[in-house]
Amino acid sequence: MKRRSWFLNLSATAGFIFLYAPIVALIVYSFNKSKLVTVWGGWSLKWYTELFNNEQIIEAAWLSVKIAFISASLAVVLGTLAGYAMSRFGPFRGKMILSGWVTAPLVMPEVITGLSLLLLFVAMERIFGWPSGRGTGTIIIAHTTFCMAYVAVIVQARLSSMDESLEEAAMDLGARPSSLFFLVTLPLIAPAIISGWLLSFTLSLDDLVIASFVSGPGNSTLPMVIFSKVRLGVTPEVNALATLMILIVAVGVIAAMYQMRRQARLLERLDNN
Amino acid sequence: MTSSQNIETSLSSNTATDSVPAWKQEGAEPFLRIENLTKKFGEFTAVDNISLDIYKNELFCLLGGSGSGKSTLLRMLAGFETPTSGRIIIDGTDMSGIQPWKRPVNMMFQSYALFPHLSVADNVAFGLKREGVGRAEVKQRVAQMLDMVQLGHLGKRKPHQLSGGQRQRVALARSLIKRPKLLLLDEPLGALDKKLREETQFELVNIQEELGVTFVVVTHDQEEAMTLATRIGVMNHGVIVQTDEPHDVYEYPNSRFVARFIGSVNLFAGFVVQDEPDAVHIESAEAGTTIVKHHGISCAPGQEVSVAVRPEKISISYERPTDADNILEGEIEDIAYMGSLSVFRVRLNSGKEVRVTQPNFDRHVGDRFTWNDKVFLSWKSDSTVVLTS
């Protein structure tokens, strides 16, 4: 490997240290006994106990998970429809508008999305009386709106890389468009839909700005609670929370990788037979 | 009744010369009739007013380069493209407005388009299940079909666990299982390597004869078309230039395009100097002589024509042959030894280059001629093809 010069190795290593040092520090300090965040006072799990006794955080976390689950599921349905329409219906009236609307949320600053949705909800409440007040429902609507854009883009990319003759073959063999979609298209874009769902779930779980605009009193999501705590400075409880979230994600990613590798090995074995 | 019997006998034995094929009979009923079919994509005309009759049990090859419109024509037959104008009639039924999933037609795709998420058996069963065929019958017919393509043992595999040749068979089995009246094949052998392709060609013909399905094959490979087809339609720029049996397309091309497209050919430009009842004399500056073609060609004196001669029809010799009708003089410029035959590039005195191939029927034939030798090229009158377009 003569191409890997010392310079490349050094700078890439520095890059990875940059990427992981803050996370490692965060994890280590979550086990710090000392109340002073910067002074090491020995190992302890006391911040984890405090975290689990903090009802505000637990409630907010539960709310965030609920919102993320519903938003991701709605976003997957709407985003898949939009992605399918854009890549499989050829030219139709309003296609330009639809594709503009689908991709615009990707470049829209969160503050604008949040503000505009809030003002819409306020105006709608004045005119139609719905939604009366803001809360979980309005957050779900807002999250679905920006998450469906990501799903639509992922699904569209998958569809356009897919051999269209697969769908033609299904039609040729007697499948009508509706059964064609469920028998052939859907199973084939399932990986894209799953990753779209996971991405939507993460984005929704992670969103602070939009939720701050469109939530009502008493409907604080987890990022909103964290933000208000963190604004006042570093708190050991948040360290503990962050460690737990990183752990969950790491386990998820490693499990996914393991699963993929297992499948690959399974295929290899089948091929050798 | 007699006419249909005729068709069957003519097709069950490809070499049969005693029976007349359907396309040569007056008033034979075509199975697939294409009438003035045109397809435009915006300004571009992909298929330009094509009319064509294909008969039952034929294996018809549409041969053309990329962009010749052959695939568009096939896709219109399958129903994936709507004709801009014209009609397609299959077995007496007008196909206009009939959706792809309702046509009595199946297609084998160039990419095979096997469903990657379904097993081989489920791929093959797909069409039957859509028809609502009972479970037991589906199982039995799938097994039968897989046995026919010699894949009975691989039913449980997924497509990506198969070799290219096996995938091709699955695609064939899947497209045949609904017993279509007409099977469309888009470059069926294109993805196979050369050796496998030769084996599969014959297998495909056997299956077609066994099942008695009418095949329309699209290909860009002239060899493939020659071995497979009962008739070939040569396409260029959205038009069928010539429709004939393989032998006739090769030996009697009707235009410079077809002559050049199929096999290699030497073309000499010239004009008719003498038009006798049993012979035509064509003076060609390029050939440096007057070329004679016996038997009737209808053309007027003074008309500009091209003379086409296949390289393998030309003999090469040091002495001036005495029995040949057409003799040219030149100098060997290049020799390519290709094992079974040798290719010579001979420069005529006029500057025109002529390609000649000679079979190496004995080991030292190729050694006889060498660079810069003065040689005579000759061919018989009936190897001459006179092209007016």
Place this chain on the structure above:
Amino acid sequence: MSILKGSAWIGDESQIGVKRPFFSRIRWGKLAVISMPMFWLGLFFFVPFLVVFKISLAETAIAVPPYTSLLEWNLEEAYLNLKINLGNYFYLVEDTFYLDAYLNSIKIAAISTLITLIVAFPIAYLIARSEGSVRGLLLAAVILPFWTSFLLRVYAWMGFLKKNGIVNDMLLGMGVIDQPLQMLQTDFAVYVGIVYTYLPFMVLPLYSALEKMDMTLLEAAEDLGARPVTGFCLVTLPLALPGIIAGCLLVFIPAVGEFVIPALLGGSDTLMIGRVLWDEFFLNRDWPMASAVAIVMLIVLVLPIMLIRNTQGKEAAS
């Protein structure tokens, strides 16, 4: 070519000469598929901008909601009063505070995009050049932080950069400095935060561009007399260009409108437009002014970005 396009059954408007029933079942199905996302996005994405535009023309008021309405409809005296207030826009132009905030956002986003590119390139290059399983591992290592909370990753830097934080401790311990540095609540911290959080967005497109590159091209360049540095500039960089552009857009676009990073890591003088809008709305409760800031931001920042992305996409397609 799209499969459902041009087939007889889809009801394609571009087809001439073939008449088919307008209200066919397939037509309805297609209409339903298109109209559901279309309706949702129209109502919850497009209409909100009209509302924002309308409110940006109102005046702030002590009311619920805190703005005046544009139309006054007086039934008794039968007049309709339309009152449009352009004051917010005039104020935006007059007060250099807003202009500064726009320009500063662009400056900060641009500089941090450049730094991200420089940090990401060696990582992407190393991944693209490593073998199978190592490659997968490194790639996962880059993506993993992206799946963890954005807010918490920014928060991690607060503990790192503050006065008695780890970086200062280390520098003091090594004797590089004898006074703790003020790093948190500076522009520096904002740059670090942006580079850190958006690094994966830069690495991935760079990686996919570099991965496609044929290494023999570099050998060919060297064979033809190019020194490694020349080879890098004349071969690697041009071939990685699509990845560079894609990565830069992916970093620059969210960075311009960023709120969380300047709010947590930046000082009170770190002006960024996203933060200005937030403060206008939440602290000053001036909804019309916040709306005007949003409209200008949309026109000055978002529309050009969308146009650039569009042309990028078209070039990539052709």
